[in-house]
Amino acid sequence: xxxxxxxxxxxxxxxxxxxxxxxxxxxxxxxxxxxxxxxxxxxxxxxxxxxxxxxxxxxxxxxxxxxxxxxxxxxxxxxxxxxxxxxxxxxxxxxxxxxxxxxxxxxxxxxxxxxxxxxxxxxxxxxxxxxxxxxxxxxxxxxxxxxxxxxxxxxxxxxxxxxxxxxxxxxxxxxxxxxxxxxxxxxxxxxxxxxxxxxxxxxxxxxxxxxxxxxxxxxxxxxxxxxxxxxxxxxxxxxxxxxxxxxxxxxxxxxxxxxxxxxxxxxxxxxxxxxxxxxxxxxxxxxxxxxxxxxxxxxxxxxxxxxxxxxxxxxxxxxxxxxxxxxxxxxxxxxxxxxxxxxxxxxxxxxxxxxxxxxxxxxxxxxxxxxxxxxxxxxxxxxxxxxxxxxxxxxxxxxxxxxxxxxxxxxxxxxxxxxxxxxxxxxxxxxxxxxxxxxxxxxxxxxxxxxxxxxxxxxxxxxxxxxxxxxxxxxxxxxxxxxxxxxxxxxxxxxxxxxxxxxxxxxxxxxxxxxxxxxxxxxxxxxxxxxxxxxxxxxxxxxxxxxxxxxxxxxxxxxxxxxxxxxxxxxxxx
DNA sequence: GCCGTTTTCGGCCCGACTGTTTTCAGTCG
Numbered sequence: 001x002x003x004x005x006x007x008x009x010x011x012x013x014x015x016x017x018x019x020x021x022x023x024x025x026x027x028x029x030x031x032x033x034x035x036x037x038x039x040x041x042x043x044x045x046x047x048x049x050x051x052x053x054x055x056x057x058x059x060x061x062x063x064x065x066x067x068x069x070x071x072x073x074x075x076x077x078x079x080x081x082x083x084x085x086x087x088x089x090x091x092x093x094x095x096x097x098x099x100x101x102x103x104x105x106x107x108x109x110x111x112x113x114x115x116x117x118x119x120x121x122x123x124x125x126x127x128x129x130x131x132x133x134x135x136x137x138x139x140x141x142x143x144x145x146x147x148x149x150x151x152x153x154x155x156x157x158x159x160x161x162x163x164x165x166x167x168x169x170x171x172x173x174x175x176x177x178x179x180x181x182x183x184x185x186x187x188x189x190x191x192x193x194x195x196x197x198x199x200x201x202x203x204x205x206x207x208x209x210x211x212x213x214x215x216x217x218x219x220x221x222x223x224x225x226x227x228x229x230x231x232x233x234x235x236x237x238x239x240x241x242x243x244x245x246x247x248x249x250x251x252x253x254x255x256x257x258x259x260x261x262x263x264x265x266x267x268x269x270x271x272x273x274x275x276x277x278x279x280x281x282x283x284x285x286x287x288x289x290x291x292x293x294x295x296x297x298x299x300x301x302x303x304x305x306x307x308x309x310x311x312x313x314x315x316x317x318x319x320x321x322x323x324x325x326x327x328x329x330x331x332x333x334x335x336x337x338x339x340x341x342x343x344x345x346x347x348x349x350x351x352x353x354x355x356x357x358x359x360x361x362x363x364x365x366x367x368x369x370x371x372x373x374x375x376x377x378x379x380x381x382x383x384x385x386x387x388x389x390x391x392x393x394x395x396x397x398x399x400x401x402x403x404x405x406x407x408x409x410x411x412x413x414x415x416x417x418x419x420x421x422x423x424x425x426x427x428x429x430x431x432x433x434x435x436x437x438x439x440x441x442x443x444x445x446x447x448x449x450x451x452x453x454x455x456x457x458x459x460x461x462x463x464x465x466x467x468x469x470x471x472x473x474x475x476x477x478x479x480x481x482x483x484x485x486x487x488x489x490x491x492x493x494x495x496x497x498x499x500x501x502x503x504x505x506x507x508x509x510x511x512x513x514x515x516x517x518x519x520x521x522x523x524x525x526x527x528x529x530x531x532x533x534x535x536x537x538x539x540x541x542x543x544x545x546x547x548x549x550x551x552x553x554x555x556x557x558x559x560x561x562x563x564x565x566x567x568x569x570x571x572x573x574x
Numbered sequence: 575g576c577c578g579t580t581t582t583c584g585g586c587c588c589g590a591c592t593g594t595t596t597t598c599a600g601t602c603g
Contacts, residue, residue, distance in 0.1 A: 025576085033576090058577090059576085060576050061576095098601070099601090100600060100601050102600060103601085132595095133599070134593090134594080135594060137592085376589095378587065379587055379588060379589080379603055380587085439603060440589095441591085
C-alpha cells in the first residue's frame, strides 16, 4: 500500500473538514496524522499490521481507522461523506495563495461561488472586490493565484512523477513479450518538475501487443495506440505516460529517444548526419540499414561519443565534452559521508536525535549535522536558548556512545528581515556550523532581499546559505534575488551554498550549480529532513548536483567531519 | 481528534504583515 496516497487522503479529509467549519484542532489532528504517515520510514501495510502505526504519536483511533479502511478497500467513507457536504471546488481554492477558509466560505455563502471558474469571473467583474473585507488587491492576488495554479497543474514534482513511472514500469515488466523496461524522459534526466512520464520498453511484438495487458493493469484509466512503436497511457491520477517500444536489438536508440531532451536529440541527429548516419524518431540507420544498438553506449560510440549521463542531456556542452572525452565524473550518493540539514523533535521534526543518528549511521553516513529551527521560527518550534543547551547536552551524550559516527551541532538560523541572524554571537558561537535561511518577509524587492542575504553572509558564524531562493516548486515562485551577487560574495567570504534536496525545493537550481562551482563556491547537499523518510531527500539533492555538472570534490559534505568542521571554523576566523 | 514529567479533561504554534478597515480579521510561514 502506498503510504503517500494514504497521507494525501488524510490531508484531503483535513481540507474538507476545515471548509466545513470543523474544530480547527480536529483539522490539525488529521494534518498531523498525514504528516506522520508520510514520514513513516518503512512499509505502511506492515506498520498497520504490527501495530506500529497505532502506537505512533499523532495517530489515534479515528485517523487509524481511516488508514485501515483505505488499506482494506481503497476508499474512505469519511471522505465520501464530506464530499457530499462540501463542493470539491472549494477545496481546490485552498491552494490559492491569499485564500483561506474564511474567505472561501464567505465567497460561497455570499456569492454562491463553488468553482475556480466562478471565482475567476467574480474576481474580474468586481463582485468579489465589493464584498466586505475584500478589495481590489485581494481580487488581483486571487487572479495571480489562479494563474499560478493553472501553470502548476500541468506539471508534477519529480519524485511524484518518478513514483508513478516506477509503478507503471513494474506493470509493463510483468507483461508477456517484454524483456526490459526503463524509465526515460525528464524523470530520468532528473528535471525538477515533469509534465508527463516516458518509458522505454524492449519487447518482441509491436507496441499494440501490450495494449490489452495494460488496460487491465492497476491505476491505468486509458490506453491509446499512437503508432507502430508507441502507446499513450492515461493513469487514474491524470498522469499521461508515453511508452516507446523497440525490439531488444534497437533498445539503445529507443531509450535515448525516449529520454531526450529535444535539444540534445537535435544535436545528436546533426552529428549523426555529418557522420553518414540517420538518427530519427523511429530508427538509427546507416545507408538505410538499421544499425544494431542494444544499449545506449553503442549508439553514442558509433557517433564517436562517450556515453552521456542522462542528467547532462540538456543541449549544453555535453556532446562536445563527450567527443573530447572530458565529461565529468558526476557526484554519487556514496560520495557523501555527511548528512546535513536535519530537523528533530526539538523543533518541527518528527524523530529524536538518536533515531535520526541511527538511521544515518545505518545508511553509511559518518556524521549527521542536526539543524533545528532557530527562535524566530516560532511556528516551527524554533529553539530558545535553553533548548539549545539541552540539545547540545544530548548530542554530547549520544556522541560518547560511538567511535565511528558523530552528530554535529548545527542550527538553521533565520535570516531576519534586516539580514541579521536571529541569535546573538554568544549563542551562535556554541554551534559547530550555521545554516542561514530566509523564512519570512519574502515579499521584499530584489535589491532589499539581496542586501539582506549579503548582510547575513558577513556574519562570521554563517557556514551555509540554505535554500537560497525560497522557492516551492509548483507552490511558490522564488523570491527575487540577485544570485550572481550571492555567488560572488559566497566565494569571497567562503560561505557554502546549499542544494536543498527537499523535492519541493531543489534550491539552488541546477542551472546555477556550475556557475557557483566555477566561482569557487563550495556546495552542500542538504536533506532538510523532518522525518526518517526525509533522509532520502539526499538522493534528490544528488540528482540536482549531477544535473548541475558537479563532482564529489565540489561538494562539502563529501569531506569527513573534520574537513567539514575545518571549513566551518575557517569562516569564523574571517 | 490527540495527548499526557501539567495525565482522562483542557489545551493544542505564535508573531508579523496585509488589506481592509478606522481597530482588526485573515493569512502565512
